[in-house]
Amino acid sequence: MSETGGLIVEDLNVRYGPAQALFGVSLSAGGGRVLAVLGANGAGKSTLGRAVSGLIPVTSGRVCFDGKDVTGWAPHRVRRAGLTYIPEGRGVFPGLSVLENLRMAVGQLDGRTARQDAITRAVDLFPVLGRREHQRAGSLSGGEQQMLAMARALAVKPRLIVADEMSLGLAPIMVNAVFDGLGKARDEGITIVLIEQFVHRALAFADDCIVLSRGVVGWSGPAKDAGQEVLDRYLGEATAAVAEVG
Numbered sequence: 001m002s003e004t005g006g007l008i009v010e011d012l013n014v015r016y017g018p019a020q021a022l023f024g025v026s027l028s029a030g031g032g033r034v035l036a037v038l039g040a041n042g043a044g045k046s047t048l049g050r051a052v053s054g055l056i057p058v059t060s061g062r063v064c065f066d067g068k069d070v071t072g073w074a075p076h077r078v079r080r081a082g083l084t085y086i087p088e089g090r091g092v093f094p095g096l097s098v099l100e101n102l103r104m105a106v107g108q109l110d111g112r113t114a115r116q117d118a119i120t121r122a123v124d125l126f127p128v129l130g131r132r133e134h135q136r137a138g139s140l141s142g143g144e145q146q147m148l149a150m151a152r153a154l155a156v157k158p159r160l161i162v163a164d165e166m167s168l169g170l171a172p173i174m175v176n177a178v179f180d181g182l183g184k185a186r187d188e189g190i191t192i193v194l195i196e197q198f199v200h201r202a203l204a205f206a207d208d209c210i211v212l213s214r215g216v217v218g219w220s221g222p223a224k225d226a227g228q229e230v231l232d233r234y235l236g237e238a239t240a241a242v243a244e245v246g
């Protein structure tokens with residue numbers, strides 16, 4: 001496993017006040033690989049994504065990214081180190097224009113030229129955004145907003161992205177566009193932690209998989225080995241429902 005851009009989580013416990021959401025979660029995502037994180041609603045997938053990104057504190061355990069122990073780091077520091085979380089829902093500022101959204105995303109880069117190059121790069125990846133530069137992000141279609149969220153993430157050349165249910169609520173053609181965008185990220189060697197509801201699509205795209213069940217890792221292994229038996233056991237009806245759509 002390449003350490004560059006890789007993520008290792010060891011024995012992670014996370015609580016929200018008195019309620020514990022993750023119990024001793026361990027996983028690794030090799031540099032440049034795609035790890036699918038599956039699990040029913042409330043299993044702890046977003047909690048895991050937020051915890052590794054520094055957005056919520058961990059109770060105990062360790063998060064190592066790119067060979068560094070980033071446990072307890074502030075979110076902007078984790079992001080600067082190259083780990084970007086694309087949140088559940090639309091990870092954009094609806095009241096700002098497309099361009100303003102991109103400008104905010106690249107604000108961490110030093111130098112005007114670097115920031116401009118990053119925006120150009122993002123728009124090259126998702127040309128639809130160039131045509132809508134001055135449109136309010138909130139008035140973009142759901143799929144276009146996800147393109148913008150991905151563009152914001154990829155503009156700063158991260159080494160790992162955590163994509164949290166990016167295809168939720170999108171029309172099938174837009175789900176394809178989301179996976180195309182993720183494919184571009186993968187082709188650039190970016191490690192991807194893919195939280196997805198379209199289980200079969202996620203597994204087809206991923207190298208490895210973990211299944212969370214009530215805050216515990218129920219199963220982990222190569223994505224190709226996550227057979228129907230595993231999915232039925234941990235995801236039950238959810239899998240059946242999405243299998244038809246996905």
Ligand SMILES: Nc1ncnc2c1ncn2[C@@H]1O[C@H](COP(=O)(O)OP(=O)(O)OP(=O)(O)O)[C@@H](O)[C@H]1O
Pocket residue numbers: 016019021039040041042043044045046047048088
């Ligand atoms: N801010 C919060 N405060 C208290 N409890 C929370 C908070 N966020 C999540 N939880 C609880 O933690 C558990 C895990 O939630 P989480 O959002 O991580 O699940 P998930 O797997 O992402 O679910 P979904 O598929 O519905 O997005 C749930 O029981 C949830 O109710």
Ligand SMILES: [Mg+2]
Pocket residue numbers: 045046047088165
């Ligand atoms: Mg979630």
